[in-house]
Amino acid sequence: MSMRPIVLRCRELLREGREKAHQQHRSGSPGTQISTLLADLYDDVVLDVWNEATREFATDDRLGGLCLIAHGGFGRRDLAPYSDADLMLLTTPRSESLATKIAGNLTRDLSDSGITPGLSIRSAAEACSMSWTDPIVFTSLAESRLLAGSLQLYKNYFDAFRHGAMRRSKQIIRDIVAARREERAKWGETTYLLRPNVKRSRGALRDIQLIRWIGFARYGETDLDRLLRLGALPEDDYRNVRQAFAFMLRLRNELHFREGKGQDVLDRATQMEIAQTWGYAGTEGVLPVEQFMQDYFDKARNVRYASSYFADDADSRPWLHRVYERVFSRKIDEKIRMGPAHIWVREDRLPSFSQSLPEVLRLMSLANQHNRRISHHTWQAIRLAMQDRSPTQPKPETIEAFLSLLSNPGRLAPLLRRLHELRIIEQLIPEFRRMRGLLQFNAYHKYTVDAHSFLAVEAATNMQDDPGGMGRRYRRIDDKRLLHLALLIHDIGKGYEEDHCIVGARIARDTAKRLNLDSATAETLEWLVLKHLAVNVAAFRHDLSDPEIVLSFAAEVGSIRRLELLVVHSVADLISVGPGVATDWKMNLIEDLYKRTRRYFDSGDLPGSPNDPEIESTRERVSKELSTRSASPIATELLEQIPLSLLSRCEPQDLANEIMAVADRSDRDSKTICLCRFDDSFKAMLYTVIRREDKHSIGTFARATGALATSDLTIMRAQIEMVGDYAWDHFWVLDPQSPDGPASNHRTSEVSDRVCRLLDVPDAPLPAYRSRWKPSTVIEPNQVQVLPTKVVFDNDTVDRYTIVSFFAYDEVGLLYRIASALAEKRLVLSFAKIDTHLDQVADVFYVSEIDGSKLIDSKRQEEVRAALLDVVN
Structure with missing residues (x-):
């Protein structure tokens, strides 16, 4: 069916008008000018369609009871190129039937022309009545203007609407x-x-x-x-x-x-x-x-x-509330009064008070200490005065008031945000200016640097009421101003070419000097900023069952006080990165690191070391469990071969179950055993894959990761051990079919069968990876991946292995390809931890050569690096 002439005409008018607006936009014309041009264009099209729709009713006197009104963005005339057109056809009761006919023509022709209309038919009384009960209707109709029809009808309606709104304004x-x-x-x-x-x-x-x-x-x-x-x-x-x-x-x-x-x-x-x-x-x-x-x-x-x-x-408070505040208020000093909910400055003292930065900071400190809101009237006066105030060198009383503010949790984060809005923080810490609105161009962080810092302070102060372990540690910190200040400036080194922790530590040292902090506090502040990622690196990228890791971390921390400061700081930092980042998984890793390090500080026992008394206790409990089950000699022999790392991190009953499974099936044809249970501490499914190997476990990990990944599982961590002739691998995975708890028996059997089948037939091709739509994940194109893919070798942290860290943007099947590349290079893999930050991975692998040596040779390192970088492409 051919299009109506009015539609063809309006389509061409729209195309030409949008193209003209686009040309002007490209030439740099202001946004307001382009929006006005587009509003004029929409006016022309809508009026053309209106005239066509009303042409046949030109002699109908009911037409005098109608008017066409633009409202919303169309009414404001701040349209974007493809905005909808919000319209209301206002009618008298007598003209309602005619309005329905005309509205149908309007909607049809505007839609066909390329404008999406939002058209309603209302009487003046209906429009007003709906506005008083529906804020969406009110806000749209508040921006009304007449396009066509009866001027008198429109004027009567809009006058009534305006006066009715003002009567009901509150x-x-x-x-x-x-x-x-x-x-x-x-x-x-x-x-x-x-x-x-x-x-x-x-x-x-x-x-x-x-x-x-x-x-x-x-x-x-x-x-x-x-x-x-x-x-x-x-x-x-x-x-x-x-x-x-x-x-x-x-x-x-x-x-x-x-x-x-x-x-x-x-x-x-x-x-x-x-x-x-x-x-x-x-x-x-x-x-x-x-x-x-x-x-x-x-x-x-x-x-x-x-x-x-x-x-x-x-929306100032009702007079009754204000009277209540005044009646039950008390005098703080000659200038300040405090009521049950608010604190404020006396009206006669407000003009001079609001211009004094020390006084303003003292007021905020009092508000924070007593958990009161600063009254709106007082704060607005302060805000206006501070906008006109020229920045000056902070006086000692200003610094003292700022540090006092930082010393209490209360409402600290909102108050710091207010200081930031007034640009006061940067007068005390000039480098803070650079953080303002600084975007962190990666998917790990959800907020700008300054917003993230305030959220970190807020996350820490929220621990005040947390009954758990982190809350107890926060409350034990005697100098909370040190923690809060460190959180405020921990990322202040971002936006420079040099590592932000190193830059931040220098700025922290300068800040401590500027704020007149004593030498011990200054040193701890500098250390906290420098080491604020140390917990994440140890907990998320290393094997915590390795005593060398715990010993190295303990040496870096130095004392229980610093340990608690750093752990609380790290958790607050993690929470403030973005929703869902501080998972149970990560929190449990941090807790494990804290407890192992704390035990070393308290007792001198190094968890996982040969002289750790808990190791022998675990071995005895496993032995007793095997004895009660009448285990075969093979089971006892396996227990003697269990490495310290496995004894350090496994529960006795779970380890006994694994040993029994191997002993019971040692004479069967299948080389692979796959067990599964829900690990409540990490809120993840734990698949244990045990396979008899001829000599070294090379390739088993890669095939196992492929089998698990093609089962639609996300691998979070893997631990690889050799127990005699057995590769003894643990994989902690998240299963989308059971995100909040244990998977069904049918599901775990299906996955376990696949793992065994693919490992026992090593030449069988892996199934295809499933395509899965993730509504919560925004897939960004390659050009936003500005962080480099890199491979880092570390031969210093642990004695027996080279730690290979791989940083890249995540892809389907990436872990399997990495593991396969390591296997192809004949590297023995002993431990893997997979740390995915939304779209970026930081995978860590403990590897050695077949002869047990580290990767020392630079040519060998380059060979491995090239193979790993190649898997991304």
């Missing part, structure tokens, strides 16, 4: 703020998301619109210029919001033009492309894309700040 404001809070929870509660939605994330366009909507409810005005003239919007906020609005509109237009459709999510690949297109050059240690995103976060932060305070102003 409730409406609460409803729209709550609706916006709910939307932020879905699209990003922080401004510092690394893949923000430029329309809906916090600090994005929606928060600018929130100011307009609140302005309409309270003052009957949505225009920012008019809100400024009314004194409702501070001049600094107005200026910041206008700049952010232009930037966000340009960015949203860029996204729409690039995709050729509506697109509001700024993914990492697009960030890189836009940074290049917009001419960002980068600086030393800062990529162009990171520089571009710093601009984005700076704008978003200003919007978030302005919209938050505009909303707080409009």
Whole structure:
């Protein structure tokens, strides 16, 4: 069926108009100018379709009872190239039947023309009534303008709507703020998301619109210029919001033009492309894309700040609450009073108080110490005064107040964020300025460097009420200001070419001097920042059953006090990386490292060493378990050959079960045994693969990883031992079929049979890897993989093995290919730990040559390195 002439005409009009807007956008025209151009284009198309839809009813007097209204983004005239067109056909009761006919024509022709319409038919009373109960309807209709039809009908409706909103402003404001809070929870509660939605994330366009909507409810005005003239919007906020609005509109237009459709999510690949297109050059240690995103976060932060305070102003507490606070308040000193929930400065003292940085920090310290909120009126006065204050060298009383603030958990993290918004932290720690909005261009971190640091402080202070072991360790720390300061600046060395831990340690030393910390505290602060990754490296990348690892870590830590500081710091750092990063698996590894190191400090016994009394105790318990089961002599012989590392990390009953399984099947044809159980300590399935080997376990690990991976299992850790003639391998895996608990017997039998079959027939091809859709995983293209693939050899950490660390972006079947490459190079594998950070892996392998020697020769290392790097390609 051929298209109607009106549709063909409007399609061509849209195509030409969008192309013209795109050309102007590419030439650098402001985002507001492009959006106005697009709004004019939409007006032309919609009016053309309206005229066509109403042509046959030109003589119908019911037409006088209709008007077509643009609302939402179309009403604001800040459209992006492929925005929807929100329309309302306002009707009188007499014209309702005609409205239905015209609406059908409008919807059909606009959709066919290439504009997605959101069209409703309402009477004035219905529109108003729905707005009072539905904040989404209200916020859309607050941005209304007449397109066509009866001017008088529109004027009567909109006057009633405006006055009704202002009469109900308190409730409406609460409803729209709550609706916006709910939307932020879905699209990003922080401004510092690394893949923000430029329309809906916090600090994005929606928060600018929130100011307009609140302005309409309270003052009957949505225009920012008019809100400024009314004194409702501070001049600094107005200026910041206008700049952010232009930037966000340009960015949203860029996204729409690039995709050729509506697109509001700024993914990492697009960030890189836009940074290049917009001419960002980068600086030393800062990529162009990171520089571009710093601009984005700076704008978003200003919007978030302005919209938050505009909303707080409009939704000030009811007078009864204010009276209650005043009646039950007490005097702190001549300037400050504190009530049951808030702390504030007396009105007559506020002008001078708000300009004094030491006084402001003292107030914040009191608020933190007593867990009170600073009243909105007091804080707004401080905020406005601090914006006009020129940075000065901190005075001793300023430093003392800042350190006092850091000494209590209370509401420390929110208060530090406020200081950051006012740029006060960087007056005390100048290097903190560089962290502002600094993007960490990897998938491991979800937030910018500054946001991550505040979240780390928050994660630590939340331990105050944690009844578990980490909470007890946090509460035992006597100098919490040291821990909180270390967490605040632990990543301050990022954005430089040099290793951020080394840079950060230098900055920590300078910070300690600037804050007049005593020498012992200064030394510990520098050490904490320098070593803040030591727990992760030991726990996630090494064999904790190896006494050399525990001894090396204990030597690095030096004391129980430093151990507890470092472990609490590491856990808080891990939690603040992003949701779901601090898994039970990782927390248990850290706990295991802590307990082994603590036992060494307390008793001098080195877990896993020949003189460890627990080793002999475990051996005796296994022997007793075997005796009660009337085990064969083969089982007793196997127990004598069990290495110390296996005795150190296995529960006696589990180890006895494994020995019995081998002894019972020693005379059968199958060379491979595969056992499975749920390891509750790691919340993972543990597959034990035991296979008789002629001499060395070469290739068994690779085939086993292939069998497990093609069964759709994610291998988290592997431990490889030789017990006499047996390769004795443990694999901890996550199974998507049972993510929260043990897998079914049918599932474990299926996997175990596959492992045995593929190991007993080594020439059989591996099954294909399953394709699995992961809705929680964002797959990024190759160009965002800016971290290098590398192989590192370590011959110093342990005596018997070379530790090979492999860093790369994860791929399907990568671990199997790595293991196969090691087997092809005739390396004996003794231990493997797989550490995946969202999309990046840091796999560690303990290897040796067939003769038991390390990989010392540089040519041999290069040969192995080349083979491992080749598997990525």
